[in-house]
Amino acid sequence: RKEVEQDPGPFNVPEGATVAFNCTYSNSASQSFFWYRQDCRKEPKLLMSVYSSGNEDGRFTAQLNRASQYISLLIRDSKLSDSATYLCVVNTGQGGKLIFGQGTELSVKP
Amino acid sequence: GAVVSQHPSRVICKSGTSVKIECRSLDFQATTMFWYRQFPKKSLMLMATSNEGSKATYEQGVEKDKFLINHASLTLSTLTVTSAHPEDSSFYICSASIRDRGWVMNTEAFFGQGTRLTVV
Numbered sequence: 001r002k003e004v005e006q007d008p009g010p011f012n013v014p015e016g017a018t019v020a021f022n023c024t025y026s027n028s029a030s031q032s033f034f035w036y037r038q039d040c041r042k043e044p045k046l047l048m049s050v051y052s053s054g055n056e057d058g059r060f061t062a063q064l065n066r067a068s069q070y071i072s073l074l075i076r077d078s079k080l081s082d083s084a085t086y087l088c089v090v091n092t093g094q095g096g097k098l099i100f101g102q103g104t105e106l107s108v109k110p
Numbered sequence: 111g112a113v114v115s116q117h118p119s120r121v122i123c124k125s126g127t128s129v130k131i132e133c134r135s136l137d138f139q140a141t142t143m144f145w146y147r148q149f150p151k152k153s154l155m156l157m158a159t160s161n162e163g164s165k166a167t168y169e170q171g172v173e174k175d176k177f178l179i180n181h182a183s184l185t186l187s188t189l190t191v192t193s194a195h196p197e198d199s200s201f202y203i204c205s206a207s208i209r210d211r212g213w214v215m216n217t218e219a220f221f222g223q224g225t226r227l228t229v230v
Contacts, residue, residue, distance in 0.1 A: 098156070
């Protein structure tokens, strides 16, 4: 089983749609969680950290369920500029080592 | 936010030669840096953890003699791909985190811009 597993994608959605990404992790001792965004041929950039209480940043909402070892990202009112690969990332607490999911590609069409 | 600079951004080399990639933390000290590689349409795979002043820790399946890591200062880690072959062609990327109270925990990682290596 992969340490961090995401929806396989790709997701093709029209502008304005709401899209949800799911992620599960296997290491119950994992300590912090993130969603990163990666544009083609670029380095990943932090989109948002994920907290147990859930957190929202504009059109983006992230949720964490530690009991189920499940993380989600919701994007409302999708924009063309949201097209990218979204990476679910888990910090295992082992000296800052990050484990990446395989990424879910999102394509927002006009 | 913190800045990590990686150089070169792109390199083409001949089979059998060695290539050195540098990763610098520009405005903070990074006692630990991480090296990843990424194949097209795949996720980042951790190769090794670079520790300042000590040997790097390699992930299972990564050849330490093939991918030499040196972390001689608090702001610089280098990855040398030795005797490169076409199958080493990939996107290599480094990251570093700012330590909080002596060890890295809940902080985001800052990534270098990545190096696209093509071995011909």
